[in-house]
Amino acid sequence: xxxxxxxxxxxxxxxxxxxxxxxxxxxxxxxxxxxxxxxxxxxxxxxxxxxxxxxxxxxxxxxxxxxxxxxxxxxxxxxxxxxxxxxxxxxxxxxxxxxxxxxxxxxxxxxxxxxxxxxxxxxxxxxxxxxxxxxxxxxxxxxxxxxxxxxxxxxxxxxxxxxxxxxxxxxxxxxxxxxxxxxxxxxxxxxxxxxxxxxxxxxxxxxxxxxxxxxxxxxxxxxxxxxxxxxxxxxxxxxxxxxxxxxxxxxxxxxxxxxxxxxxxxxxxxxxxxxxxxxxxxxxxxxxxxxxxxxxxxxxxxxxxxxxxxxxxxxxxxxxxxxxxxxxxxxxxxxxxxxxxxxxxxxxxxxxxxxxxxxxxxxxxxxxxxxxxxxxxxxxxxxxx
Amino acid sequence: xxxxxxxxxxxxxxxxxxxxxxxxxxxxxxxxxxxxxxxxxxxxxxxxxxxxxxxxxxxxxxxxxxxxxxxxxxxxxxxxxxxxxxxxxxxxxxxxxxxxxxxxxxxxxxxxxxxxxxxxxxxxxxxxxxxxxxxxxxxxxxxxxxxxxxxxxxxxxxxxxxxxxxxxxxxxxxxxxxxxxxxxxxxxxxxxxxxxxxxxxxxxxxxxxxxxxxxxxxxxxxxxxxxxxxxxxxxxxxxxxxxxxxxxxxxxxxxxxxxxxxxxxxxxxxxxxxxxxxxxxxxxxxxxxxxxxxxxxxxxxxxxxxxxxxxxxxxxxxxxxxxxxxxxxxxxxxxxxxxxxxxxxxxxxxxxxxxxxxxxxxxxxxxxxxxxxxxxxxxxxxxxxxxxxxxxxxxxxxxxxxxxxxxxxxxxxxxxxxxxxxxxxxxxxxxxxxxxxxxx
Numbered sequence: 001x002x003x004x005x006x007x008x009x010x011x012x013x014x015x016x017x018x019x020x021x022x023x024x025x026x027x028x029x030x031x032x033x034x035x036x037x038x039x040x041x042x043x044x045x046x047x048x049x050x051x052x053x054x055x056x057x058x059x060x061x062x063x064x065x066x067x068x069x070x071x072x073x074x075x076x077x078x079x080x081x082x083x084x085x086x087x088x089x090x091x092x093x094x095x096x097x098x099x100x101x102x103x104x105x106x107x108x109x110x111x112x113x114x115x116x117x118x119x120x121x122x123x124x125x126x127x128x129x130x131x132x133x134x135x136x137x138x139x140x141x142x143x144x145x146x147x148x149x150x151x152x153x154x155x156x157x158x159x160x161x162x163x164x165x166x167x168x169x170x171x172x173x174x175x176x177x178x179x180x181x182x183x184x185x186x187x188x189x190x191x192x193x194x195x196x197x198x199x200x201x202x203x204x205x206x207x208x209x210x211x212x213x214x215x216x217x218x219x220x221x222x223x224x225x226x227x228x229x230x231x232x233x234x235x236x237x238x239x240x241x242x243x244x245x246x247x248x249x250x251x252x253x254x255x256x257x258x259x260x261x262x263x264x265x266x267x268x269x270x271x272x273x274x275x276x277x278x279x280x281x282x283x284x285x286x287x288x289x290x291x292x293x294x295x296x297x298x299x300x301x302x303x304x305x306x307x308x309x310x311x312x313x314x315x316x317x318x319x320x321x322x323x324x325x326x327x328x329x330x331x332x333x334x335x336x337x338x339x340x341x342x343x344x345x346x347x348x349x350x351x352x353x354x355x356x357x358x359x360x361x362x363x364x365x366x367x368x369x370x371x372x373x374x375x376x377x378x379x380x381x382x383x384x385x
Numbered sequence: 386x387x388x389x390x391x392x393x394x395x396x397x398x399x400x401x402x403x404x405x406x407x408x409x410x411x412x413x414x415x416x417x418x419x420x421x422x423x424x425x426x427x428x429x430x431x432x433x434x435x436x437x438x439x440x441x442x443x444x445x446x447x448x449x450x451x452x453x454x455x456x457x458x459x460x461x462x463x464x465x466x467x468x469x470x471x472x473x474x475x476x477x478x479x480x481x482x483x484x485x486x487x488x489x490x491x492x493x494x495x496x497x498x499x500x501x502x503x504x505x506x507x508x509x510x511x512x513x514x515x516x517x518x519x520x521x522x523x524x525x526x527x528x529x530x531x532x533x534x535x536x537x538x539x540x541x542x543x544x545x546x547x548x549x550x551x552x553x554x555x556x557x558x559x560x561x562x563x564x565x566x567x568x569x570x571x572x573x574x575x576x577x578x579x580x581x582x583x584x585x586x587x588x589x590x591x592x593x594x595x596x597x598x599x600x601x602x603x604x605x606x607x608x609x610x611x612x613x614x615x616x617x618x619x620x621x622x623x624x625x626x627x628x629x630x631x632x633x634x635x636x637x638x639x640x641x642x643x644x645x646x647x648x649x650x651x652x653x654x655x656x657x658x659x660x661x662x663x664x665x666x667x668x669x670x671x672x673x674x675x676x677x678x679x680x681x682x683x684x685x686x687x688x689x690x691x692x693x694x695x696x697x698x699x700x701x702x703x704x705x706x707x708x709x710x711x712x713x714x715x716x717x718x719x720x721x722x723x724x725x726x727x728x729x730x731x732x733x734x735x736x737x738x739x740x741x742x743x744x745x746x747x748x749x750x751x752x753x754x755x756x757x758x759x760x761x762x763x764x765x766x767x768x769x770x771x772x773x774x775x776x777x778x779x780x781x782x783x784x785x786x787x788x789x790x791x792x793x794x795x796x797x798x799x800x801x802x803x804x805x806x807x808x809x810x811x812x813x814x815x816x817x818x819x820x821x822x823x824x825x
Contacts, residue, residue, distance in 0.1 A: 039589075049588050049589060049590070050588065050589040051586060051587045051588050051589070052587055052589070052592060053396060053560075053564075053587060053816065053819050054560075054592070054816050054817075054819040054820035055592040055593070055595065055596040055820050056589070056592065059589045059592070059593075060589055060590075060593045063589055065589075065590070065593070067593065067597070068590075068593055068594045068597055070594060070597045070598055070601065071597065071601065074601050074605075088521060088532075089532040092521055092529045092530070092532055093531070093532050093533060096529055097527075097528070097529035099531055099533070101531070101533045104533075111532070111533040112532050112533070114535075114538040114541070114542065114612070114616050114619070115532055115537070115538060115541045117612055118538075118541040118542050118544075118545040118609075118612065118616075119541065119545075121545055121549065121605050121608060121609050121612075122544075122545040122548060122549065124601075124605050125545075125548075125549040125552060125553070125601075125602055125605045125606070125609070126548070126549075126552065128598045128601040128602050128605065129552035129553070129555070129556050129598060129602060130552070131598075132556065132594045132595060132597070132598035133556065133559070133583065136590070136591075136594035136598075137585075137590070137591040137594050137595070138590075138591075139559075139583040139584055139585065139591075140583040140584050141583070141584040141586070142579065142583075142584040143584075144584055144586055146586050146588075147584060147586060152567055152586060153567040153568070155586070155587050156560070156563050156564040156566075156567045156587060157396065157397060157400055157564065157567070157568075158395075158396035158397045158400070158819070193584075194576075194579075195576070195579050195580050195584070198576065198580060199580065
């Protein structure tokens, strides 16, 4: 029997730290043949494990173990990956965000196959690698008692070993009888292995750095690169122009021209406006548009019912008009149209923000509100009780 | 046990040669080499930062050549990576014993090449910090990627390829990292190797699972490597640009990738075995076998170029014929001629055994192939794009110094990573060689 090879690191002394308790014993073998033979002999003597610097065929059988179920795990996850990839791609293109490409049906599946294939391989290979390391090999296992033995250095180099769990003295004796050399007792250390603490610290550090970076970017948005499109020379809202002689940033239309969709009404005085007729027919769509305009612009002062009891008017002590008075019910549509556009008393004009015929839709809705408080019997639908 | 066939492959001797590299002091050439490559990398990253700051207008890309160096370099580097997967996975399944010694090195090159490749699509999108928009996830914008687009297939293919290559490489490294852990003196290196080896102890249970996982990963990586460059070729073939829209593209791209990748492995491995004194482990037999692969792939490339010409003629399509003519005549004609010379003519020198086993022939040939394959992508992308169907969309392309600097920077990054790898990790899979039983 040869001596164990010279070791590069100083072997630990006899394991005598205070917080350990006996785990078993291990011993070395020269070649795989001796290892397999000894494994057969010691089978059944207690929890037995063999160690080698490379895979030794026939060792698992000698130890009485079955092949690991890795292929089944990989197959299962590959099927799951194919299903997940297909559902992701198909749901997205057919349901979530339907997109016509090349006139094909939205649910056509052939062009999704590359993605399905890649996701399948990703799931399968991830399972083969991570399932092997973390499930079947039981890693990470920094605190395993065998890692503290002198034998471990020889195992990872060129020796074979067996470990037997139980009373160290009896196990050592059994190993020697099976032909092992360099037999040593193995002890289990009862403190957390250092690498686990390092890993936890690294994780916490990474989380902290991420949080810091996130906070920095939130607090100083200018840290973002390429904001030139947001920060270019331009005139801000309400700011004067230094370019035009009159200082106006918003330019007026060229004299004598009319912008598309901005046909002037023709009425220049209130008296003229009285004669304007509502060009819209009060269809449900027009009334809905008028209602939307009323809710957005008017209800806050005039109240949702048009009775002048809006929340803002009361809060500021103003007295918005009650739209149900006899006077306002009898004025022509043109009068309402003029007042809405130009404003009256404390009420601002809405010419600028109600475009096109929206004012006329609003007039229809005001008329509908007035009618709701002064309905006639004939307004009831036929056949109503 | 049988008597040793190669004393350098005895288990203890193997550890003392391979694992001693990360343990000893850095050789003087290493410091000088990494200073050079790191400076070039720094230049590349500075220019990338400039690109991100100013926008991709600092590149030569123009209408209609919207894809230029960014995509050329992407395809080039992804292709380089394929040799590593081919060696580690496909040759494992075919039980080619000679791949054991070079597999780790080639796998590492795969990872580094894919890292280099990944940079370019990121820059190409213009705003790299928004690149996560490529991934499908429920978002406020209510937008989803188009799963019928080859560009989205590419995201999935390259993402999967990088992940699986990294896992495959790391799984193989774990037992060797455990050996390094056991050999290291207490200190930060020991701590690092302890952490990375996850507490591997080489038990029978672990080895049985490891062996199974390795074969399964090899099978999956084999399917993957074929699919990845096919998907990269779809970026071109699924479009309607004359010269791109061909069914030939997927096999043509896969063959080209293997071709360029093997040339790069020959280049880097030759330097590494001389510099690290590993001539006994990485032998001329390995280089010879790889040179044969390069020769075979070169012949296939010649066939692919012929088929391109045949398609251009047989389709009787004026635009396609013009695109093919542009590749060898006119303004960019020299790039096509250079491609043909480097990829088809020069590698024919490798028919002679003595030349396959001589650095003076092998290295220039490998270098020519690397250059030729880069220019092949230039021909495919720039030459085909610069003239479209319409006479109006035709404009020449000239790269800027930023383009050239970023290309140089990607080479710098690749070689920096290779140098870090040979310094800190076992560059030969010792546990795989130990299992071969060449030892006493």
